[in-house]
Amino acid sequence: MNTNLETTKERPTVKSSEAFPNYTLPCRIFENVDVKNLTQEEFEEIRKAVPQNGVILIKNQHLSLDELVAWTKRFGEPVELADGLRFNNFHKEYPEVTRISNILPSGELLQNYSGAEYWHSDGDFWQAPKNYVFSCLYAEKVPPKGGETGFADLRLAYNGLKQELKDKIKNLRVWVSPKNIPDFEGAKDDELPPDAYHNIAYLHPETQLLCLYFGCTASDIEGLSREDGQILLKELMAEVEKDEYIYAHKWSPNDLLIWDNTSTMHRSLGGYGNYPRLMYRTQAYVK
Structure with missing residues (x-):
């Protein structure tokens, strides 16, 4: 496709927090782009790049x-979460927006904040096809050190499994209960959606590539005891966490990341102590 979008496909030079020094999987970068003023052809190039690359960056x-919500609507229906699932968000007029920050509504800094510092997939608590969610994360304030976001490529993780492990998970389903999701602690029962079930060897609805999909290790596996399920999930997580499958994004102000939650997992890499960090997330059920 001939467009004017400038992209960088080679491996960018990035460094994650000190605990994760070797995560260097490439991310496709779009530069000299204004998402508020894209032609349909230019948008389609970005739209196709998300499932193809797993995660993309628009600088x-x-x-x-308002503009972030409008951008998100181009991908599909915006996700609107209940208040208890939106962290310390105080923009009630924007039910599509989740405020990701260690800055409280009062302006006070939440000390030693460590939210989302575990591998997970957004939307795993929705039953397919509703779990095909793109997330957009926009950076307004970034810390001078730490605060990176890690992304794991679930297609590479599945491809890298030994055949014995592929055979083991071939007919297994992950059982995701929102009550077990760490970030939803404190949410009211009536704010939580029903449990969801997904094939662990997950066929991506668009690329038709198999992905290793289980949400997070707080999930269970249908038909296995909690103990046996946890053993298997931790074995799979050890595969996901291999350095060669990970991209660690070092944020700059006004970065916009977009990722596909069925072909990637992500987590905060922490390490920013009590420096302020403010980001806004929107999501769309992909059409």
């Missing part, structure tokens, strides 16, 4: 919350 955006 130097300057977005209001």
Whole structure:
């Protein structure tokens, strides 16, 4: 496709927090792009790049919350979560927006915040096909050190499994209960959606590639005891965490990351102590 979008496909030079020094999987980068003023052809190139690459970066955006929501709607229906599932969000007029920050609504800094510092897939608590969710994360304030976000490629992780392990999970389903999701602690029961079930050897709805999909290790496996399920999930997580499957994004202000939650897992890599960090996340059920 001939467009004017400038992209970088080679491996960028990035460094994660000190605990993760070797995560260097490439991310496709779009530069000299204004997402508020894209032709349909230009948008389609970005749209196709998300499932193809798993995660993409669009540099130097300057977005209001209205503009971030409008951008998200181009991918599909925006996800609106109950208040108890949206962390310390106080923008009630924007039910599509989740505020990701260690800055409290009062302006006070939440000390030693460590939210989302575990591998997970957003939307795993929705039953397919509703779990095919793209997430957009826009950086307004970034810390001078730490605060990276890690992404694991679940297609590479599945391909790298030994055949014995592929055979073991071939007919198994992960059982995701929102009550077990760490970030949803404190949510009211009536705010939680029903449990969801997914094939662990998950066929991506668009690329038709198999992915290793289980949400997070707080999940269970249908038909296995909790103990046996945890043993298997931790074995699979050890595969996901291999350095060669990971991209660690070092944030700059006004970065806009977009990722496919069925072909990647992600986590905060922490390490920013009590420096302020402020980001806004929107999500879309992909059409």
